[in-house]
Amino acid sequence: MKTFIILTAILWYEGVDNTAKTDFMMKFPSINHCQQYLFENKVIIVDQLMEKNRFRDDPIFGDNLELKGYEFYCETLWVEPEQEDEYEEPPALMLDTNYGVYL
Numbered sequence: 001m002k003t004f005i006i007l008t009a010i011l012w013y014e015g016v017d018n019t020a021k022t023d024f025m026m027k028f029p030s031i032n033h034c035q036q037y038l039f040e041n042k043v044i045i046v047d048q049l050m051e052k053n054r055f056r057d058d059p060i061f062g063d064n065l066e067l068k069g070y071e072f073y074c075e076t077l078w079v080e081p082e083q084e085d086e087y088e089e090p091p092a093l094m095l096d097t098n099y100g101v102y103l
Helices: 031-053 081-086
Strands: 002-013 020-028 055-058 062-079
Touching (some): 002 055, 002 081, 020 031, 020 062, 062 081
Antiparallel strands (some): 055 062
């Protein structure tokens, strides 16, 4: 198995007790790189998130559920080597920069 860091969003919808999760299909070499990418690109990422996830159809809770909240986090992902190609590298400029530690 191979490990890398991905950006994930947890989604909360109206009237639903459990959360949904979406993975952005990018892999990062470290949590610091992931956090810096999120910081530098949050408006674009939120726009994409809203475009794809603002409403959700659910077989139990009904159609057109509205997104009420979200939160981003960087998580470690363990994948089989053949699955690694499903995830893209982030922009090269970001990987060439040493950002230090962000808390």
